[in-house]
Amino acid sequence: MMNAPHVQAQDAIRISNLVKRFGEFTAVRDVNISVPRGAFLVLVGPSGCGKSTLLRMLAGLEAPSSGSISFEGRVVSSGEAGVVADAGARDAGLVFQSYALWPHMTVSGNIAWPLKVAGWSKAKREDRIEEVLNFLGIFALRDRYPAEISGGQQQRVAIARTIAPRPRILLFDEPLSNLDAKLRIEMRSELMRIHRATGATSVYVTHDQVEAMTMASHVAVLNNGAVEQFGSPIDLLRYPHTTFVASFLGTPPANLLPVSRKGDMLAFGDLPLAPAALAGAHGEAQLLYRAQDIAVGAVEGKPKLVASFAEAAPIAGQTMVTATVGDLRITAMAEGYFTAAPGDRIELAFVREPDAVFTAEGQRID
Numbered sequence: 001m002m003n004a005p006h007v008q009a010q011d012a013i014r015i016s017n018l019v020k021r022f023g024e025f026t027a028v029r030d031v032n033i034s035v036p037r038g039a040f041l042v043l044v045g046p047s048g049c050g051k052s053t054l055l056r057m058l059a060g061l062e063a064p065s066s067g068s069i070s071f072e073g074r075v076v077s078s079g080e081a082g083v084v085a086d087a088g089a090r091d092a093g094l095v096f097q098s099y100a101l102w103p104h105m106t107v108s109g110n111i112a113w114p115l116k117v118a119g120w121s122k123a124k125r126e127d128r129i130e131e132v133l134n135f136l137g138i139f140a141l142r143d144r145y146p147a148e149i150s151g152g153q154q155q156r157v158a159i160a161r162t163i164a165p166r167p168r169i170l171l172f173d174e175p176l177s178n179l180d181a182k183l184r185i186e187m188r189s190e191l192m193r194i195h196r197a198t199g200a201t202s203v204y205v206t207h208d209q210v211e212a213m214t215m216a217s218h219v220a221v222l223n224n225g226a227v228e229q230f231g232s233p234i235d236l237l238r239y240p241h242t243t244f245v246a247s248f249l250g251t252p253p254a255n256l257l258p259v260s261r262k263g264d265m266l267a268f269g270d271l272p273l274a275p276a277a278l279a280g281a282h283g284e285a286q287l288l289y290r291a292q293d294i295a296v297g298a299v300e301g302k303p304k305l306v307a308s309f310a311e312a313a314p315i316a317g318q319t320m321v322t323a324t325v326g327d328l329r330i331t332a333m334a335e336g337y338f339t340a341a342p343g344d345r346i347e348l349a350f351v352r353e354p355d356a357v358f359t360a361e362g363q364r365i366d
């Protein structure tokens, strides 16, 4: 095979130094993210963190204040040039939370429309419509109007309409948030199937961390307009850089205990928990314990804490127990089934070393 050193594997999406300001307010601050072709990038974060603004810039609905976005090596938006390629020309399809189907068109008509706009011939359109209707399992609904089908079916039609022109990039803005819990889980796997089958690169906005962790190949956790951490779901779970990421991701939620140096130990209140050396030169720190690192009931030789029982949830033969110490909620795991009355005093034992140590401000200490 010939060597072609000048041919580089290109990032399907490259976001460089992207900033979006609305007047004085900065909604997206200096975002840098690149993903390869076929990636499923999830943008996750709490309400108002800038996810939708970022996605709208990717879709070409909003121009950046500075920085740039490239798709497959081509600049599609930048601070200098604005939106260079509009939604069609950037080869991207957008699926919204509200399905935004045209009410006066049938299911087939809705799917046909973007193909007509793109100049597909009637014969090619008909073949493609049949194909996507079958692919999404909605062929039988083809002559119905949006008002005559359920919410879940409408979302399928919206997805069919988006993928029909075969965009290289699929953009999803909380597409499942209007569906009930069972349908959400079903549609989650359906979207993954669509993503794989189309070979497109997908960007998916959600505030639901479970959705992020189950769907993503790459996750960007956004906080206050900035990327707090970017990586694979496993990287982020195993090695959170900040307490924000550690507390946002993972089920059950991780515990963060504020500690201060007492002699050669880090203590939570009066309870010595871990060697002071773990916090380096810091006098104050936060220790991360996973729920499975804290047992319910005393354990010989392990530090223990008395807490006030709040609630219990059975999960896969164990019980996830939540208890409080002052304002702090602590989640622990009990073997088998466990229950108590709210306010009962229970003992929690720290059976393992902390999984990570952070500064009082929330940055990881290595």
Ligand SMILES: Nc1ncnc2c1ncn2[C@@H]1O[C@H](COP(=O)(O)OP(=O)(O)OP(=O)(O)O)[C@@H](O)[C@H]1O
Residues within 6 Å of the ligand: 022, 025, 026, 027, 045, 046, 047, 048, 049, 050, 051, 052, 053, 054, 207
């Ligand atoms: N057109 C606008 N003018 C002024 N401020 C805006 C505009 N659009 C968004 N913002 C602000 O930018 C911030 C980020 O908004 P954005 O919708 O991107 O957040 P989000 O993370 O998607 O939140 P949610 O999950 O609640 O939809 C918010 O504080 C919002 O009020």
